[in-house]
Amino acid sequence: MMIIDSIEGMQELARQARQDGKTIALVPTMGYLHEGHASLLREGRNRADVLVTSIFVNPTQFGPNEDYQSYPRSLERDCAVADASGVDVVFAPGPSAMYPAGYQTYVDVEQLTLPLCGAARPGHFRGVTTVVAKLFNIVKPHVALFGKKDFQQLTVIRRMVADLNMDIAIVGMPIVREADGLALSSRNAYLSPEERSRALCLSRALAAVGALFTEGERSVAVLRTKALDVINEAAGIIDYVDFRHRESLEAVAAADENTLVALAVRIGSTRLIDNRILGEEN
Numbered sequence: 001m002m003i004i005d006s007i008e009g010m011q012e013l014a015r016q017a018r019q020d021g022k023t024i025a026l027v028p029t030m031g032y033l034h035e036g037h038a039s040l041l042r043e044g045r046n047r048a049d050v051l052v053t054s055i056f057v058n059p060t061q062f063g064p065n066e067d068y069q070s071y072p073r074s075l076e077r078d079c080a081v082a083d084a085s086g087v088d089v090v091f092a093p094g095p096s097a098m099y100p101a102g103y104q105t106y107v108d109v110e111q112l113t114l115p116l117c118g119a120a121r122p123g124h125f126r127g128v129t130t131v132v133a134k135l136f137n138i139v140k141p142h143v144a145l146f147g148k149k150d151f152q153q154l155t156v157i158r159r160m161v162a163d164l165n166m167d168i169a170i171v172g173m174p175i176v177r178e179a180d181g182l183a184l185s186s187r188n189a190y191l192s193p194e195e196r197s198r199a200l201c202l203s204r205a206l207a208a209v210g211a212l213f214t215e216g217e218r219s220v221a222v223l224r225t226k227a228l229d230v231i232n233e234a235a236g237i238i239d240y241v242d243f244r245h246r247e248s249l250e251a252v253a254a255a256d257e258n259t260l261v262a263l264a265v266r267i268g269s270t271r272l273i274d275n276r277i278l279g280e281e282n
């Protein structure tokens, strides 16, 4: 496995691979890799000749009062996970290589970034789409894989790829959870043992909503109240609990199989997200 930190080095490797007729898969990450990332890497391994993962904590997607500085980082550990998952190249550029002095170009997807995490984190998706577009230009993948845990991010990236005619297949991967239901997240590392157990309210709220839906309940007001009850009981601070169409992300008043239930909750100072589609298992 190679570790590349220079943009030119990565571009040259990608250019050569394409010239040799090889396909490239990219799994973009912010590092501190866990089993959720590993599931994306294993699928990427199946889908292309050359598997690249990027590790870059992207400053432009963090707000001024967010956790850019404290975000967990461990390149050595990440390289071990990447290697064990069949990665050929870890691309780990520094912030000044990605955003040199004078940098002033951004990619903005409009309506899809207005609700949910876009409303809660102004400017977040502008940073995400910008860095993902840059990574696509540097790594030149044929296919890129993203987790459904960040469901809105996946939707926004699909829109960007379609709107800007990027010739890249986007693959959405299922949410990987701990045995008790907690969605794996690098930010879980911030949780104390007591917070870790309260953090189960996210997946439990989604399960409770799913169970009511299966029993026939379709009123978003009723389903939402159920989720709020579960989260409030665990003293979670609600950022949003929202019911939206899975593709348009428009708000719905009555739930159906295509309804996305998305939530963001703070447990102590840690902000966690989770979601489910009502017609699906996960």
Ligand SMILES: Nc1ncnc2c1ncn2[C@@H]1O[C@H](COP(=O)(O)OP(=O)(O)OP(=O)(O)O)[C@@H](O)[C@H]1O
Pocket (backbone or CB within 6 Å): 028, 029, 030, 031, 036, 037, 039, 040, 145, 146, 147, 148, 149, 150, 173, 174, 175, 176, 177, 183, 184, 185, 186, 187, 188
């Ligand atoms: N539990 C998970 N299951 C499936 N995919 C995941 C999971 N967690 C993260 N991913 C995916 O891995 C990719 C990189 O995500 P990222 O590095 O931000 O990890 P993260 O654990 O989501 O971190 P954070 O704590 O910042 O939310 C994204 O496409 C994300 O959706």
Ligand SMILES: CC(C)(CO)[C@@H](O)C(=O)[O-]
Pocket (backbone or CB within 6 Å): 028, 029, 030, 056, 058, 061, 128, 131, 132, 150, 153
């Ligand atoms: C896609 C991404 C790597 C862009 O920085 C990030 O938002 C993430 O890890 O989900």
Ligand code: BAL
Pocket (backbone or CB within 6 Å): 030, 061, 062, 150
């Ligand atoms: N997984 C999305 C990255 C972020 O929260 O900034």
